[in-house]
Amino acid sequence: MTTLTAAPRWRGTDFGTQVLVLTQRSLRTLVSDPRMIVFSILQPLIMLTLFSQIFASIANTPGFPQGVAYIDFLMPAILVNTAMQSALQAGVGLVTDMKNGVLARFRSLPIRSGSVLVARSLSDLVRTAAQLLLMLVFAVVVFGYSPAGGVTGTVAALALALAVGWGLGWIFLAIAAWLRNAELMQTVGFLAMFPLMFASSAYVPISGLPSWLQAVANVNPLTFAVDAARSLALAQPVTGVVGALVTSAVLAAAGWIVAVKGFRRPL
Amino acid sequence: MIEAVDVGKAFGAQKALDGVSVAVPKGTVLGLLGHNGAGKTTLVNVLTTMLPPDSGHAKVAGFDVVAQAHQVRSRIGLTGQFAAVDEQLSGLDNLILIARLLGATPREARARGNELLELFGLADAAKRPSRTYSGGMRRRLDLAASLVGHPEVIFLDEPTTGLDPASRLGLWEIVEGLVTDGTTVLLTTQYLDEADRLADSITVLSKGKVVAAGTSAELKAQVGQRTVTVTLADASDVPKATGALERAGMQPVAAENTLTAPVTSSREIATVVRALDEVGLEATELALGEPTLDDVYLTLAQHAA
Numbered sequence: 033m034t035t036l037t038a039a040p041r042w043r044g045t046d047f048g049t050q051v052l053v054l055t056q057r058s059l060r061t062l063v064s065d066p067r068m069i070v071f072s073i074l075q076p077l078i079m080l081t082l083f084s085q086i087f088a089s090i091a092n093t094p095g096f097p098q099g100v101a102y103i104d105f106l107m108p109a110i111l112v113n114t115a116m117q118s119a120l121q122a123g124v125g126l127v128t129d130m131k132n133g134v135l136a137r138f139r140s141l142p143i144r145s146g147s148v149l150v151a152r153s154l155s156d157l158v159r160t161a162a163q164l165l166l167m168l169v170f171a172v173v174v175f176g177y178s179p180a181g182g183v184t185g186t187v188a189a190l191a192l193a194l195a196v197g198w199g200l201g202w203i204f205l206a207i208a209a210w211l212r213n214a215e216l217m218q219t220v221g222f223l224a225m226f227p228l229m230f231a232s233s234a235y236v237p238i239s240g241l242p243s244w245l246q247a248v249a250n251v252n253p254l255t256f257a258v259d260a261a262r263s264l265a266l267a268q269p270v271t272g273v274v275g276a277l278v279t280s281a282v283l284a285a286a287g288w289i290v291a292v293k294g295f296r297r298p299l
Numbered sequence: 300m301i302e303a304v305d306v307g308k309a310f311g312a313q314k315a316l317d318g319v320s321v322a323v324p325k326g327t328v329l330g331l332l333g334h335n336g337a338g339k340t341t342l343v344n345v346l347t348t349m350l351p352p353d354s355g356h357a358k359v360a361g362f363d364v365v366a367q368a369h370q371v372r373s374r375i376g377l378t379g380q381f382a383a384v385d386e387q388l389s390g391l392d393n394l395i396l397i398a399r400l401l402g403a404t405p406r407e408a409r410a411r412g413n414e415l416l417e418l419f420g421l422a423d424a425a426k427r428p429s430r431t432y433s434g435g436m437r438r439r440l441d442l443a444a445s446l447v448g449h450p451e452v453i454f455l456d457e458p459t460t461g462l463d464p465a466s467r468l469g470l471w472e473i474v475e476g477l478v479t480d481g482t483t484v485l486l487t488t489q490y491l492d493e494a495d496r497l498a499d500s501i502t503v504l505s506k507g508k509v510v511a512a513g514t515s516a517e518l519k520a521q522v523g524q525r526t527v528t529v530t531l532a533d534a535s536d537v538p539k540a541t542g543a544l545e546r547a548g549m550q551p552v553a554a555e556n557t558l559t560a561p562v563t564s565s566r567e568i569a570t571v572v573r574a575l576d577e578v579g580l581e582a583t584e585l586a587l588g589e590p591t592l593d594d595v596y597l598t599l600a601q602h603a604a
Contacts, residue, residue, distance in 0.1 A: 142369050
């Protein structure tokens with residue numbers, strides 16, 4: 033038993049190492065169970081498949097941007113949508129950790145509570161990036177996605193979708209830190225996001241919506257995110273990219289403050 | 300090593316801790332005894348910096364649990380009622396994770412993880428996800444996890460609740476080894492025998508208050524001795540048996556077809572058998588009763604009344 037106290041004592045480590053180690057941990061769980069990634073892109077893949085087939089004729093209606101294939105119009109919206117679903121999963125992941133018991137362990141260690149949240153957020157960013165890339169590959173190979181913006185535009189749209197998802201992720205982390213109930217979060221998140229997606233410019237041009245929905249879509253923050261991503265992918269005059277990035281940063285900052293506060297409450 | 304003075308904590312109107320003071324010298328074990336809801340876990344949570352006290356103050360390893368929470372956390376280990384391990388990770392990866400968070404290099408962390416797994420008999424399961432572990436293995440991994448940083452003080456919150464007897468014994472031996480090495484331990488338990496075996500001193504909590512404190516021997520003197528209970532086939536033999544036991548120097552109390560008498564050691568069972576034999580009686584059942592936590596409470600309540 034003497035081996036128990038023979039080695040030097042460790043007293044803790046800096047914030048950067050804490051974040052790094054904790055991020056690696058979350059990613060490792062992800063790699064050891066890749067089913068999570070596969071299943072999490074099933075829904076957006078199904079939407080991509082259905083919408084690209086069902087709504088393909090929308091491209092021939094007046095009000096639709098001239099000379100743009102529906103798949104090229106749809107894909108940026110799917111990227112934003114997937115990033116948002118993924119943001120919800122960040123919150124669910126935090127709640128799962130809390131239930132798992134491992135967070136109780138972290139609380140008794142000399143680490144900053146913020147590092148657990150930052151690590152969660154970073155690993156979800158990586159996971160989302162992997163999801164979006166898979167979606168893009170699928171869209172290119174199966175549906176012939178080739179927007180006017182080319183690779184540069186597409187990568188920019190992907191980066192924007194990631195930024196939006198990351199900012200929103202902090203909101204869900206904040207909700208998770210206070211609510212601490214995965215089922216409730218999933219239900220509320222789905223109920224909030226599903227109508228938001230449809231009452232926006234995501235699947236059809238706003239001018240094609242009934243007038244009451246147009247009113248909603250015009251103030252829907254998702255419309256701005258989708259329009260910004262689309263303008264990048266389609267090499268159109270860039271609109272709202274700065275706005276989307278600033279909004280994301282504000283969401284992240286607000287989420288951070290609330291999340292850290294909620295997270296510090298005793299389990 | 301642990302010093303709590305007049306610690307109070309309320310959850311709404313419920314006083315979980317009502318002026319609790321404990322002191323645990325270095326290298327000793329304090330057994331914190333009490334039923335569910337007595338305040339044991341709340342006290343552990345205060346001392347491990349998880350929960351700030353409403354009143355009073357406490358120091359662990361020389362640091363204040365509120366003002367110097369970080370220093371306290373870098374010197375303690377905590378094993379709670381539920382295994383706090385990452386079920387997705389293997390046993391080894393769990394320990395590496397904690398060592399890294401404490402500041403070990405990857406190489407040091409791996410060495411420490413393997414060392415602990417070996418010590419806790421988990422080396423064969425090192426690479427398996429911990430969700431595949433049995434309850435006993437998970438508890439051992441949890442205890443190993445709380446030892447990664449060579450803590451000066453270890454808190455064990457009902458470490459053997461729900462464990463089978465063999466795992467229980469194994470855990471006791473590990474704790475005894477730690478204490479031999481100079482670690483200070485605070486152990487909460489509902490089992491008198493557990494406190495009896497491990498603790499140098501025992502504090503009994505009830506409804507958030509300390510109702511008794513002292514060594515195991517001191518407490519037992521307060522609680523009364525062990526008892527032997529004799530069951531007779533025929534209730535009409537009870538007076539005859541009572542007389543026989545009294546002649547043997549015991550003070551039996553009769554109830555229906557049983558007799559209960561306090562004893563000082565299990566050897567007195569032989570005295571009982573002989574005394575009964577002399578009057579031509581045979582017990583259908585003989586049982587040695589250990590004082591239980593209930594007896595402690597009952598006796599303490601009687602003292603208080």
